[in-house]
Structures are given as structure tokens and as C-alpha cells.
Amino acid sequence: MIKDLLKDKVAVITGGTRGIGYAIAETFLEQGARVIICGSKPASAAKAVQKLQSAHPGCPVSGIAPQLSSVQAMTAAFQDLVDHYGHLDILVNNAGISARESLYDYDEAAFDAIVDLNFKAIFACSKAAAPFMKAQGGGVILNTSSMVSLYGQAAGCGYPATKFAVNGLTKSLARELGPDHIRVNAVAPGVTRTDMLAALPQKMIDAVSAGIPLGRVGEPQEVANVFLFLASDLASYVTGAVVSVDGATQV
Ligand code: NAD
DSSP: OOOOTTTTOEEEEETOSSHHHHHHHHHHHHTTOEEEEEOSSHHHHHHHHHHHHHHSTTOOEEEEOOOTTOHHHHHHHHHHHHHHHSOOOEEEEOOOOOOOOOGGGOOHHHHHHHHIIIIIHHHHHHHHHHHHHHHHTOEEEEEEOOTHHHHOOSSOTHHHHHHHHHHHHHHHHHHHHGGGTEEEEEEEEOSBOSHHHHTSOHHHHHHHHHTSTTSSOBOHHHHHHHHHHHHSGGGTTOOSOEEEESTTOOO
16 A cells, blocks of 8 residues: 555645545545535534544644635635645545435425535635646646546436536646646546445345446545545546546446
8 A cells, every 4th residue: 555645745635524535535634635525514524523523532633614715705714724734735525415305395405505505605605726736837636526527417417417527627627726736636436335325225225236347336545545546646647527426327
């Protein structure tokens, strides 16, 4: 196992309190990063920090809960981090919610909420982080997309629509920010074993797995490993990519 791929890097991970984001936070800490996780509430961020500290005593992790879709709030949060740590190296825009409702039942407020978190928050966090990264000579922005950003899905159109938008933002910002030495990539997970999946009966998980060429759903660690590669200097010439981590799922 390669060690210290992210030694002394300062990494912010939105939605780092559980699931894929938690696995990214733990992996980055194991590779020497200083990690700040953003949760939806101070209490959930604090709980995740406590869990990480019990697993890795003394690890440099802290938690915050700013409003991710506000450029002003995120600029203030990142200014605090830069004042404290001196730099901001990696931003992982991972927080997201899903949707399953049909178009006929889709509530306008629910559509606004998914656009706000899954899409606008990535714009706001990137806009707030980029000036700090540019001033220090570079950085890395990583976004969590989804396999449905390639195919769409038959219900809950807000979810795939926002993930298509995430890919568009990723490819566009990679082109815009490349000259400032800021790399921008996305990871598109397939069905991954998080809380979302834990709520489903095993029979349903077996049925989903049968349609995946690798014959099983993904683990959060398998997704986090790809984030680690993209965050590290091993990916120094990779930008504007959307990397699938889905066992070759075809919908
Ligand atoms: P999860 O529900 O386990 O975690 C979601 C995270 O987002 C949590 O940390 C939560 O606190 C945070 N969050 C939710 N609402 C928030 C808000 N308003 N403000 C700040 N943070 C908020 O989900 P997960 O499966 O780990 O999903 C993480 C990302 O991966 C999402 O972007 C999701 O779309 C994507 N994804 C998941 C799967 C999967 O099968 N699990 C597949 C493809 C893509």
C-alpha cells in the first residue's frame, strides 16, 4: 500500500459524515491529509469527527456545517480554514440527496432542494475555494456524480438531471481553471453500499446485483480509492474526467 499520498494536504469533504463521504474522509486521513468534514448539521459533523477520532486517535479532523449553496457562507468558511491551516488543497463536493418521485408527483420545492444541494452547492463551494487555490498556486476539486449521469433514470428526474449538470460543471471548470493549476474531476459511482442501500431488503439488493457485470454492489471504500487517486499527484495530468466506479453497470 502506498502511504502518505496526501501528506499535509488540507482537504474539505462535503457530506463527509457518512457513506461515501465518510470513507473518503477516512482514506484521506490515512494518507496524511488534514480533513475538514462538512455535515448538514453541527451535531452530525461532530458525531462523525468523534467516530473518526476513535478509529484514528489524534487524527487531524474537524467538522463544520456551513450552508453549502451559499457563496458567501462558503467563502467565510474557507477563509477561516486558510487562516488556520495556511492553505486549502482539496475540495470534495460529495454531499447529495436522491429522488424517486414521478414527474406527476414531483413537488416544486423538492426539485428546488435537490438542485440547491446537488448542483448549486458545487458551484458555490468551487467559486469560494478557487480563489484560495489560485493564490497558492493550484489545487484539486472533485465532484461526486453518479452512473445515472450517463443514462438518466425512470423516476426522480431531479437526481439524474443534477448529476448531468455536475458532469457539465466538472468538464467546464477543468477547462477554465486548468491555467490556474486547479484540476477538476468527477467520480460516478454505481450502486454503493451506504445507508441508502442498507434500508433495502437483501432480496432487492440481490436483484440489483444480478444486473451488474461484477455481480455485486460497490463498497464505499472502492469509491474512496478513486477519489484518493484523483486527489493525489498520481493524477497530475488528469482533469475534466468523469470516472465510473460502477462494475460496468448498464441501465
Ligand atoms: P448518504 O445519504 O449516506 O450521505 C449523504 C451525505 O450528504 C451525508 O454526509 C449528509 O450529511 C450530507 N448531506 C445531505 N444533505 C445535506 C445538506 N443539506 N447539507 C450538507 N450536507 C448534506 O449518501 P451516499 O450514498 O454516501 O452519497 C454521497 C454522494 O454519492 C451523493 O452525492 C450521492 O448522490 C452519490 N452517489 C451515491 C450512490 C449510492 O449508491 N450510494 C451512487 C451514486 C452516487
